[in-house]
Amino acid sequence: MFSRPDIFFRPFRKHGMVPLATYMRIYKKGDIVDIKGMGTVQKGMPHKCSHDKTGRVCNVTQHAVGIMVNKQVKGKILAKRTNVCFEHIKHSKSRDSFLTCVNKNDQKKKEAKEKGTWVQLKRQPAPPREAHFVRTNRKESELLEPIPYEYMA
């Protein structure tokens, strides 16, 4: 998995200068970040075992962030600290959906409280499809049913 020699290669036609937005992003302690090593910048590269992993920022320095990453060592999973320059980092979207959900729920709760109604906040699994009309194009509909079970010796 992480012993491929091309793990830090730049994608096709994306070599050379790194787009400057990478340098403008801001990382705070507690942010969740994805680690993705980049061959263009040799300083502060992540170790190959933390490539493609997601961790939490625990320290911010001038050019790098310290990240807590989970590493599986034989039978156990250790939370390890790595220092990685921020060219190899990007904000993880894993937390974003959760946070927007939380905000939305807070909104809904507020509105429901004002109106005095109760809102379903829990996530529901996808329900079966509702009854709906189907176009038949003047054809007779054929009823398909499973054959009732019969034990065949």
Add this chain to the structure above:
Amino acid sequence: MGFVKVVKNKAYFKRYQVKFIRQQEGKTDYYARKRLMIQDKNKYNTPKYRMIVLVTNRDVICRIAYVCIEGDVTVCATYTHEPPEHGVKGGLTNDAAVYYTGLLQAHRLPNRFGMDKIYEGQVEVTGDEYNVESIDGQPGAFACYLDAGLARTTSGSKVFGALKGAVDGGLSILHSTIQFPGYDSESKEFNVEVHRKHIMGQNVADYMCYVVEED
């Protein structure tokens, strides 16, 4: 003519990686830009202001901007075609005009931030080296870095004229006198008088006199 292989064939285009658009257009020097805009991560959102001096054929633009992911934000901009509106007449792209624009920029900017009149800068034009000192207990002097863009930074360049104007007006910009007109690179001495003459437009006036005499 023998058979010449076509360099720009289909394979070439398939593998060709284009440079950034602004680099292709010849408008941005990314090597410099990267170094001008990177802010230490442990300074988080603190903007890094840069003073951009752009010399066009008929105008000189001084802008103070900082970098933003959505696009650079300009805080303040001054043009050399403004002094004539205030009554200062003369050529628009000479050293004196550029110095005046830098000065105007430095006086206009603290207004934006409400730090008017704390830093007056140098009141008399001497052409000498001047660095604003931050006053204790007050907001620090506005610090920015000179962005010469694609201009060649030779000594006596107008970019540094604007820089001198801004510095004399009270902005804190890292610089040295090496590239000001009046610096002798052989003896490593800075001739303040020569610099002052350039700022006051004396060199233009002298040349005019000389030309008038000739005729």
